[in-house]
Amino acid sequence: MAEAPGSLVWSLPEPPGGQQPNLSRDRIVRAALKIADAEGAPAATMRRVATALGSSTPMSLYRYVGSKDGLVDLMLDAACGEVSTPAPSGDWRADLRALALANWDMMQRHQWFAELVHTRPPLGPNALRLTDYGLGALSFLDPATAMTYLGMVNSLTIGTALQLAEELKMRRRVGLPTDDDLRAAVKPIHDEIVATGRYPNYNRWAADGGRFHNAAGFPLMLDILLDGLAARMP
Incomplete structure (x- = not known):
């Protein structure tokens, strides 16, 4: 079943820390990146990421990323974050x-x-x-x-x-x-x-x-x- 569209992840605040020590938005994204790098984008499912983080259910991830689309948004932007930009040269x-x-x-x-x-x-x-x-x-x-x-x-x-x-x-x-x-x-x-x-x-x-x-x-x-x-x- 296709997931219902929701708000973009950038408008969703991250849940406060301490509720689930093994989960955070950063840890979820890093786990998804590691899976996608090793096995390709289709492998980075919510279930696989949850398992990699030791979470009992994929549903616990939705509080942090909103939806699978939200996870993709975060993965793409994390990769963009690795791209450094030099000081503008005027050229x-x-x-x-x-x-x-x-x-x-x-x-x-x-x-x-x-x-x-x-x-x-x-x-x-x-x-x-x-x-x-x-x-x-x-x-x-x-x-x-x-x-x-x-x-x-x-x-x-x-x-x-x-x-x-x-x-x-x-x-x-x-x-x-x-x-x-x-x-x-x-x-x-x-x-x-x-x-x-x-x-x-x-x-x-x-x-x-x-x-x-x-x-x-x-x-x-x-x-x-x-x-x-x-x-x-x-």
């Missing part, structure tokens, strides 16, 4: 780049983040802190344009992190954790495809070693996007 590009790379590093530590971030409104204090920093870097633009450009950087960061997380999830599921494992598994069908000659441009790439510049990865994509934004700046 919009350097500041946005530093913010995006810090977000990227956080999303590699918490691979569930990109999966969940669009499921809840980003109104936690840490999420708002990061948004405010990004908008500050673009404060010379009108607010709507600044938010649009910041959204493009965030979309690249989150979308790339999600794609990578889903690929890694697939590899673990089928037992192909490394690039060499994947190449070995697809080699028979790959060789048949190349032998047909139907895809000459693909064959040219394969003959060159089948390489791509994945060493640069996300930073390269980020720099290309920032190049495009720079060309549109007043």
Whole structure:
């Protein structure tokens, strides 16, 4: 049964301490983060978190987080809290780049983040802190344009992190954790495809070693996007 929607967790006061010594909002969130990091977002159920904390029933957690959505809100914002922001430099590009790379590093530590971030409104204090920093870097633009450009950087960061997380999830599921494992598994069908000659441009790439510049990865994509934004700046 779906949970009834309620107030956002940010409007719910935490119960006073001492009533249940093994429970607090912070302990609940930390337990949920540990489970999600190890096993993925679906594993971080209220029951699993309650068991991890030695609570007799998941219902006791609801007094602290309101609902499962409230727990997700707190998990997302706790992850955002790990992202530090440098002092504004006055260079919009350097500041946005530093913010995006810090977000990227956080999303590699918490691979569930990109999966969940669009499921809840980003109104936690840490999420708002990061948004405010990004908008500050673009404060010379009108607010709507600044938010649009910041959204493009965030979309690249989150979308790339999600794609990578889903690929890694697939590899673990089928037992192909490394690039060499994947190449070995697809080699028979790959060789048949190349032998047909139907895809000459693909064959040219394969003959060159089948390489791509994945060493640069996300930073390269980020720099290309920032190049495009720079060309549109007043």
